[in-house]
Structures are given as structure tokens and as C-alpha cells.
Amino acid sequence: MAGAIGAQDGRWLMHRRPEDKAHGGLWEFPGGKIEAGEGARAALVREIAEECGLEVDPAQMVEAGFAAQDPAQCDGGRPILLLLFRCPAWTGEATSREGGQWRWCTRDEIEGLAMPPLDRVLAAQLFV
Numbered sequence: 001m002a003g004a005i006g007a008q009d010g011r012w013l014m015h016r017r018p019e020d021k022a023h024g025g026l027w028e029f030p031g032g033k034i035e036a037g038e039g040a041r042a043a044l045v046r047e048i049a050e051e052c053g054l055e056v057d058p059a060q061m062v063e064a065g066f067a068a069q070d071p072a073q074c075d076g077g078r079p080i081l082l083l084l085f086r087c088p089a090w091t092g093e094a095t096s097r098e099g100g101q102w103r104w105c106t107r108d109e110i111e112g113l114a115m116p117p118l119d120r121v122l123a124a125q126l127f128v
């Protein structure tokens, strides 16, 4: 799950993954994996709260795109399907809780960021 968290000034909240993780140092839409028995929106609310402390309103989330990993690149691991939701309603202030960094970015800035491949696809869908 990934969230496009938008601010009134047109910027979006982006997360720089910790160096020691997969795709370390790259910028992504905030989010994470759904846990067993969890709904998609609930998972995104939980992941964003855990990662940066923002409270996102699940009732106002809107599906905005998806990206699937090329099966040839799964390398025996689990394939990844990433769903992007626009999250226009949220409260709080982003703080780093799990070693990542946060930045509010314009569309132009996002297009210039180094991103993992699926997030790049999501950005293109968000900005059509």
C-alpha cells in the first residue's frame, strides 16, 4: 500500500527509505505491506502512522493507481503489487520514526527524485 498525501500548497509527502533497507536511499510514496487479516485502507493508515505519525482519514482515500513488479525480477521471492491511494485528509506533522526521512515535494521535485521502479510508475499515474 502507498499513500499520495497531499498538502494545500500542492506538495506531496515523500519518504526516503533508510540506507540499510531494500532500495535504501530512494524516495517512495509512504506506506507498507498489508498484514494478515487487515484491510487495504486500514493497512495504509497503520503504516503511515507508524512511519511518520500522521493520522490519515481512510474514508476519504481514493484509489489512484497501481504498479506490479515484473515477474522476471522477483528472483524467487514474493511478487509485489503496490496500490496507490490519494489521501487528501490527514492531521499531524511528519516526523521520522523508523529511520527514514520526510520531505514535502512539488510534482517537479518528485519527477527528479531517485525512486524505486514501482513508485516511479505510481508517480506517472498520479500526475496524468
Ligand SMILES: Nc1nc2c([nH]c(=O)n2[C@H]2C[C@H](O)[C@@H](COP(=O)(O)OP(=O)(O)OP(=O)(O)O)O2)c(=O)[nH]1
Binding pocket: 021, 022, 023, 028, 029, 031, 032, 033, 069, 080, 082, 116, 117, 118, 119
Ligand atoms: N516502495 C517500493 N518497494 C519495493 C519496490 N520494489 C521492491 O522490491 N520493493 C520492496 C522493498 C520492501 O521490501 C517492500 C516494501 O515494503 P515496506 O515499505 O514495508 O518495506 P520495509 O523495508 O520497511 O519492510 P521489510 O521488507 O523490511 O519488512 O517492497 C518498489 O518499486 N517500491
